Amino acid sequence: MVSASTIALVLAKAQDVAHHSWEYGTVAEALLEWNNPDLSIWSDNPFPNGAVPTLNINDVYALSYVKPFIKTSGNTLIEDGQAGDPASLGISALMIGKSEGQYWDAAGRQKDHLLNDVSKWWNGAISHREGSKPELWADFVYMAPPFLSYYAVATSDLGLLKESANQCKLYHDILAQQSGPWMHIAGDENGDNGLWSTGNGWAAAGMSRVLATLKKGPYNVETAAEQGQLSGMIKDILDGSISMDKDSSGLLRNYLNETGWWGEIAGTSILAATALRMAKLEPENFGQNYVDWAGRKKEAVDSHINTGNGIVLPAVNPMWWKDQNQYNSGSPEGQSFVVMMYAALRDLTGGFE
DSSP, X not given: OOOHHHHHHHHHHHHHHOOSHHHHHHHHHHHHHHHOTTTSTTSSOSSGGGSOOOOOGGGOHHHHHHGGGOOOSSSSSSOXXXXXXXXXXXXXXXXXXXTSHXXXXXXXXXXXXXXXXXXXXXXXXXXXXXXXXXOEETTHHHHSHHHHHHHHHHTTOHHHHHHHHHHHHHHHHHHBOTTSXXXXXXXXXXXXXXXXXXXXXXXXXXXXXXXXXXXHSTTTTTTXXXXXXXXXXXXXXXXXXXXXXXXXXXXXXXXTTXXXXXXXXXXXXXXXXXXXXXXXXXXXXXXXXXXXXXXXXXXXXXXXXXTTTOOBOOBOOTTOTTOOSOBOSOOHHHHHHHHHHHHHHHHHHSOOO
């Protein structure tokens, strides 16, 4: 049985080990979902009066945590050489920006950079990488489309809202495999056609956040077609991942269908969290079988938490997804995903144990 104090340790470790843009953005999302569920996109009213809420930043730890990492000059919210990852800070920048305008303006420049400066795949999908040779990483779908959709609601831009969903579809069209899950990367330099569990978690969770934004913002009716498309793409990833859930550890393998890999906590936790979020968001499409499966994954993760230091293991090396050595010093995204899973269970059932 996992206590609230243990989850606090897991979250504290996530903050300790985060050092890169996407890690800061993911930790901030986990902090918001756990500590301020009324402010996250999963709340019943994330856009009071159709707008981004105006907050006292010092009262929202997720925002005071991430604020020092956000750059308010230049075209991206943080400098890391990637195109997609800095956008993971975008929703935080907008929430801070309601009170401090330079952060709002910085979010706008980040949006413009993604849409206008970054290279694109032949079908129009925005590259996850800077430079002239585009690459599509499943990770991108968690970083950029949720920000673009949130920005669209914040600025009453229906066209941009539809484009945020369209970017998910464009990525799906290149990366999705017949079995349901997505290959990790399309591109000449870093191409990876394996079914990385964390990559599928990035994609499914990102699409679920876009879907929640479409449903809960002021353009629910106008985006009905995009909502149906997103729901179907999420379902394909979850169904395919569930069908490949055969490791004796009870965890999903780091590469879902490759028996040479060990069960891994990061991909398992974020896919379980997504199943729980979808069960609440669309219970008619994601029924009790998804809740039951996510519950079994949670029980498996429970036994992999060090209650002394909060480290959840084994995780894959966050800097090299093909590293066969188990990463046991705390993965920033892995730690965050575990907290997101418990937050999703609490928000669905009223508890997390």
